[in-house]
Amino acid sequence: MGKEFGTIEARNGLHLDEQIDASSLGQESSMRGWELGEYQELYNDLVEFMGSVLSNPHIPYEIRHRCGVKYAVASRPTLTRHLRRCHAFMDLHWPSRYFSADLKLFFECYRAAPIWRSTGDAACNHPNTVYPDGTILAERFNAFVAYMREQARARCVAKKLSDWRRGLDHQEASIGEYLDNLHFDQPDIIAMRADFSFVKTVAVESDAIPRMSWQTDEEGRWTQVPSKEPSSGAGWETSARIDPTLALQFRESFFDNQNGVDRELFEHLVGYISKVEQGAEHGAYHVHILLLLDAKRVKAKTFDRIRGIAADRWRRLTNGLGNVFDCHHPVYEAKLRREGRWSLDPVLDSDPARFERLRTYIIRYFAKDDGQMVRVKPFAKSKMLTKGRNG
Template structure:
């Protein structure tokens, strides 16, 4: 199996131009997200059901493919996904780390004759041709299941999800040490991005994989029609860029925005994919030292944080202060609001705060990153305590 792909600089196009007439060569808003969630659903059905997409029948009129009915409540039927399968390979960027189910799909697709056929021009007008492709699709699903057993993918996925428990333990230890030594003033924040961009230098080129016989697999600019669509901001789908933005935000604390960090006792930041913004975004907790920072100072500090995020993202950064939630008073009345100033030694208040923080950072809401720039890239970071 051979691969050939070009760097961003080799397939970038000038601002305002298009790769082909009517085609942008970039990800239109929502396209990446749709493929991402469809692949999750597909692999869930492959790994956790025994359904086969088609029944293949041979009779005097030739070969026919008949869709199998949905047999597993709550899971996607594999029938009908034949025409979508080849698009999911667009999610594969060489050099990135993927969750075990995603990596299984990419590896099996790129080595399979089914993948080579689906990424090659063909005439699908013949029922016999479509039936032959359906039979290959069945074989591809069987190949995924066999390889999943060899790789013990289910166990790997369990271990991947269990990482949330390790994160919860680390966060609890971190905030306990901070709270025991300080009077803390917490602020919970969300950092995210504008949905679309005005210039293509802020976008992620969309590449297609194509099988080219003796030359193997090639990556070429996408021909997906996006002429009437808005272009997605790169950082919403590329975790490598989002992590660079995070590193810049917390770097050089003695610089122009030093007053934001001067009396920050600690911080927690986690990159997730999905949620309200359906894209890469950060959950952030700032923990200020209440000996120097009061509630009246928070608006100024929050504005400093907003502006700093806007600067490091090149003007694409957006933010949300959780104090602006419409249900704060209701949550406080129910004893569920844990972000008031913390009094050192108030165990009941601390427990409420800890539960709030753990819900925010470690509840499994299907937002764990399935794509990272490397295996060791950290989605969760915590500030070094002074």
Template sequence: MKEKENWLEVEKNSCLTEEAESLRSVQSCVYDKSGKKILLSASTRSLPIVVRFVNQVFRTKRVPFKFVIEHRKKKAVPASSLAKYFDLLRMMTSLYSRRFYYAPALALFFDCFADHDICHCTLKDPNRPAFNGGLEAAVFNDFVKMLREEGIRVNVTKKMNDWQNAIDENAKRLTRYVDALFERHARLMVVRVDLLYKIACLDEKQIEASKQTMVREDRDDLWFLYGDKEIKFDALETQARFDVKELIEDRKHLFENMRSKPSLFEHMVGYVWRIEWSRIGGYHLHVAFFFDGSKVKKDAWLGDQIGQYWVDVITTGRGIYHNCNRFKAQYGDLWGIGEVNYHDTEKRAKLMRALGYLAKRSQYVYVKPSVKCNLFSTGHMPAQKPAVGRPRKKGREVSA
């Protein structure tokens, strides 16, 4: 496999912002007793800043600050664009959590921060005297130097290449899979359902208590990063309090049972799933089901039927579901759910963009219950359609 050579290139702000929002939509999502989705506050907005910072550290050799003498006094002045991250460093550490796994470059950033004197700086003024008698700007320069030296020592470039290649393989596999489905079917009906557990649904008082819990956890994580190693930590502490093995077994049960439920799954031609984790709700399952669009029409009805099957049969009353097709308006013009036609390139692009987040959700930050637990997969690749019959006519395939 050819290694990616451009992972250190600075990514577009919009892509990183979307990644941060996508992370927030999962990590801070809870459901109330009626099944309504609620987003709590979460410290993900600093993700784009951290990524851009580590990219610049490893792709350049410049120092953040240089020093001049003014009025017989040493003064720090910016020497490169890295200097602007001095004031942002405290904000960048808000992304840290002991619950998360990070891409190698981000993990190295947090490891070095915890071991470096930079964690003792105020980071409010580069010309402020540091505890060691120099300027805080000099400590920041040394922190960047340490990052680069450690990056060379652990070969962070290769690690990032390997990490990114694995994510790219998920994305390529997804693209091949969906394209193969479209080659066999002129129209696909895409039904997106989130499958959860009632124990993870909260009443109003629990939601307010959860907000306070998240604030306390964020504070404890920061204290731990800044040197207080005595703070206790329970990586499995969530409101839901159930083992991910329960979700894995229910997922297997769902897909194995499809053959015995032809009234619902007879015209299903594929699926994509991902296990997600939220800080309060615990583990849950996101699934996109693909049906033959020439055989089924009522996508929202199908979503409700699948969700109710999850509740009544698979989880025997323990489950709950969120039918995304029932709430299309909240996605605006950004997501291709419902009927998607072979020739509708615009809607297919929106579909792939949305599904791509399931494949690439762990690009920078993720939670994995165990080393051997798969978080993402698709159905079996469909057999190639025989090249017979008349070619598809575009005008008849594109929906109004």
């Protein structure tokens, strides 16, 4: 989310992501919600851990003996530094969500062979912790990593991840074919691009998500319980930033009811592309949209008005929780032009050079691999990338 250029401002002049009073969060509520940055930090650690588990055969700890006493020596920091968080990783497991093969592998292996049974048990996380059977925690962790690798081979996880990453190649081809067909029918195109996101924190429970942990009951069944993780005071993170279901619902709402109050936004629309991604740095779900408009009918003033309507629509349908980065803000556009990176000039009379520049830009923008691929979806076939035609 850019801060300098194109951020839509509210009527009071403050950026929307600055208007939520995080200091009051939780003061009148007992809910332990996901606090700002918690989800992403845990998510990034799990992705890193599984990457290390699956990319090499190394054992996390070397087990040594001194005077008949076992002790552990860390041999692979990329594995061992995640030991203390293994049980907390289960907080990321939401029932009914679809997970990438690496995350699914962890959740299912941990449920089958947990290192700890509850968050309280996980507080004793020194690798030399001794158990009644004579093992130390480091040995149990080594065994758990070995078990995941065994299961990864049995489940063909490497191939599944490879197929998942190759999905970008399919998207690239699909977008290229879509643009070629659209341009064949519509030789005059002007593209309007915007990045939709969400404010960082919220002040009411209904806009946040409870953080839940997992533990086993007396019969060994896994159940969810409210998290007892101490509060950092950072404030509840906006639910749509960490829940892909909500991000997708807001995206669909933007393109629904095109004959309503914002009909001017869609009046000259000939096509659109949109994609939900997860930020590589901040981890928040956000939506990229590209509206393809009839360049013969949409002149400068109309184009500027459409930009404003799109921003207002996003803020309204998100009940004020939406941010917009306007990629056509004059200062931002001028910066890209100076750098030779501006590619959104109108394509008139099937100008082949301009169309190819626009086509290349759109494909690169929507089919890029920069750590924003989504690993958690509502369903296996939930579409992060969508395209549409009007008329």
